[in-house]
Each structure stands twice: as C-alpha cells, then as structure tokens.
Amino acid sequence: DAGVIQSPRHEVTEMGQEVTLRCKPISGHNSLFWYRQTMMRGLELLIYFNNNVPIDDSGMPEDRFSAKMPNASFSTLKIQPSEPRDSAVYFCASSSRGPNYGYTFGSGTRLTVV
Amino acid sequence: AQRVTQPEKLLSVFKGAPVELKCNYSYSGSPELFWYVQYSRQRLQLLLRHISRESIKGFTADLNKGETSFHLKKPFAQEEDSAMYYCALAPITGFQKLVFGTGTRLLVSP
Numbered sequence: 001d002a003g004v005i006q007s008p009r010h011e012v013t014e015m016g017q018e019v020t021l022r023c024k025p026i027s028g029h030n031s032l033f034w035y036r037q038t039m040m041r042g043l044e045l046l047i048y049f050n051n052n053v054p055i056d057d058s059g060m061p062e063d064r065f066s067a068k069m070p071n072a073s074f075s076t077l078k079i080q081p082s083e084p085r086d087s088a089v090y091f092c093a094s095s096s097r098g099p100n101y102g103y104t105f106g107s108g109t110r111l112t113v114v
Numbered sequence: 115a116q117r118v119t120q121p122e123k124l125l126s127v128f129k130g131a132p133v134e135l136k137c138n139y140s141y142s143g144s145p146e147l148f149w150y151v152q153y154s155r156q157r158l159q160l161l162l163r164h165i166s167r168e169s170i171k172g173f174t175a176d177l178n179k180g181e182t183s184f185h186l187k188k189p190f191a192q193e194e195d196s197a198m199y200y201c202a203l204a205p206i207t208g209f210q211k212l213v214f215g216t217g218t219r220l221l222v223s224p
Contacts, residue, residue: 105157
C-alpha cells in the first residue's frame, strides 16, 4: 500500500485565488481527516469524514474553506478565495477500526499564499 | 471535552540522558492514546499506542488513569531522536476523532 497520498506537495498561489488540495486515503480505511499545521497554532483538526459523510466540520475556519469526499478513495479541501494567513502545511490522514487500528498521515501539502 | 496537554514546548537533553515527554489528557471515558513523531519537514508517524504496550525505538509510554497521564520515556536519548513529538487521544468507541496536543520539540545534543 502506498499510504495516504496527497497532492500537490507544494503550492504557491496569489491571494484571492482558489486552491484545491487532494487526498487519497488508504484503501479500506473508513475515516478521513484534514489537519492544518502552523507554527503558531500547531495541529488543528479542520474536518473529518466517516464513510464519506462529514461528521464534524467545526474546525473549518471560515466559509472560504470547504471539503468534500465524493467516494471512499478521494477527498478535496478547497480554499476560495485564499489569503496569506492560510499559509500552512495541510495534512490528510485516514484510519480504520479493527486489528490494525491506527491513523496514517500523508506527506502534507505546503501551501504558501502570497 | 477532549483535551491533550503537553506542557513543554521544548525539551533539550544531551545524548545518553534519559528523556521524559509529558502528556496529560482530559476525557470523560476511556480513550485510546497515541504518540506521534514528526521529523524535520516530514509526515507524522505513529510512534506507539497504549493498547499495544509496545516499545518502539526504545520509547515506552505508560497510561496512568489516576493521573490521566501518558508520558513518553526513553532511558538513553540519541541524536536521531530529535524531532517533534505529539501526544494524541481518540475515543475507544464511536467516531474516531483524533485530538492532538500542541507538541514538544525534543532536541538531543551530542
């Protein structure tokens, strides 16, 4: 298994542009999480899905942020319009219950909004 | 409410010294507890979880329900242990929301 795959690895965009981050979870995992990591705030849970359904989006900072999970193998996090304060590393993670219970993280997308 | 507290932002030790990274939690119930490690500019990796009672890279962690703590320990630190360490908890049942502490940076000097 290739693990949790995120794309792109790096994204530099201008303020006001739309940004879409992508995540492919581990096959068979039924939960997916989006986290944001900054020096000031550490790791923040933005939203998580269970069986493709959004369960808790209370961590989504503003209406500019939206996330979807159209199927079990794909999720997107969109920021529209982007702002410099959105600059951070965005991690996706997936998990499942069962004997191999655990959370696996992707390599992250480093977003820079200029 | 679920909360994980890591009181130290930075822990600096010399190679060969013992290490203890502190983690306290609050949760109304029995959570699952984890330690994650993040080496420079890399992804978070699971270091260990309390239900496995395992030792990874010489690290161990004991769950103390009375003190609601899950401190991470290693008897002899190595330079390659330098990294960010995050304590996290998740409910044993129900939805698997993983909540992290703010992290402790461990710096091991030669």
